[in-house]
Amino acid sequence: QVQLAESGGESVQSGGSLKLSCTFTGYIYSSYCLGWFRQAPGKEREMVAQIDSDGTANYADSVKGRFTISQRYTERTLYLQMNSVKPEDTAMYYCAADIGPLSYSNGGYCGKVDWGYWGQGTQVTVSA
Numbered sequence: 001q002v003q004l005a006e007s008g009g010e011s012v013q014s015g016g017s018l019k020l021s022c023t024f025t026g027y028i029y030s031s032y033c034l035g036w037f038r039q040a041p042g043k044e045r046e047m048v049a050q051i052d053s054d055g056t057a058n059y060a061d062s063v064k065g066r067f068t069i070s071q072r073y074t075e076r077t078l079y080l081q082m083n084s085v086k087p088e089d090t091a092m093y094y095c096a097a098d099i100g101p102l103s104y105s106n107g108g109y110c111g112k113v114d115w116g117y118w119g120q121g122t123q124v125t126v127s128a
Contacts, residue, residue, distance in 0.1 A: 002026035002117045004095050009122030016085055016126075022078040022095030022119055029100030033110040034071060036080045038091035038124075048093070049080060052102070052109035062088075085126045092121040 008020040020036070035050035049069035051057045057069050068081040078095055096115040105111035 002028065002097060002099055004097060004117055004119035006093065006095050006119045006122040009093060009124045011125040011127065012085055014085060014087055014126055014128050017081070017083045018085070018124065019082065020080040020093055020095075020122060020124070022080075024076050024078070024095075024097060024117075027099070028097065029102070031102045031104070031109050032100040033098045033102060033108075033113045034069075034078045035096045035110075035113075035115065036069060036078075037094045037096055038089075039094070040088075040091040043091075045094075050110045050113070051078070053100070054108065056108035056110070058108075058110060082124070085124075087126045087128050090124060090126045092123050094121045095119045 004024045006022045012018050031053050033052045036048040037045050038048050039045040049059045051069045066084045070079045097117040098113045102109040
């Protein structure tokens with residue numbers, strides 16, 4: 001059974017930085033996809049960033065150039081470095097996983113993903 005647990009959410013001022021972590025336990029295949037999502041009150045959940053087992057990363061346009069997703073597989077940890085945060089980044093942030101095995105398509109393993117596992121979320125609040 002795969003389990004995910006986020007940490008690192010906090011209140012921060014606009015323009016500041018913070019780093020979210022997601023530790024995962026359980027078995028995952030050698031071809032997998034991990035992602036960060038967020039959901040603000042009254043809004044739909046949206047993908048923020050995703051990374052596959054080869055390290056290929058994709059970002060939402062709203063965070064490109066400001067956020068960086070990374071992973072340390074041996075430490076079973078996924079990260080989201082958030083720089084130059086804005087009030088509109090305020091949301092509950094979730095990590096998710098498709099443990100695979102996934103097929104390589106469109107330049108990576110995150111082309112067709114079934115996000116079967118989710119963490120419980122960590123709150124990020126950005127004040128103006």
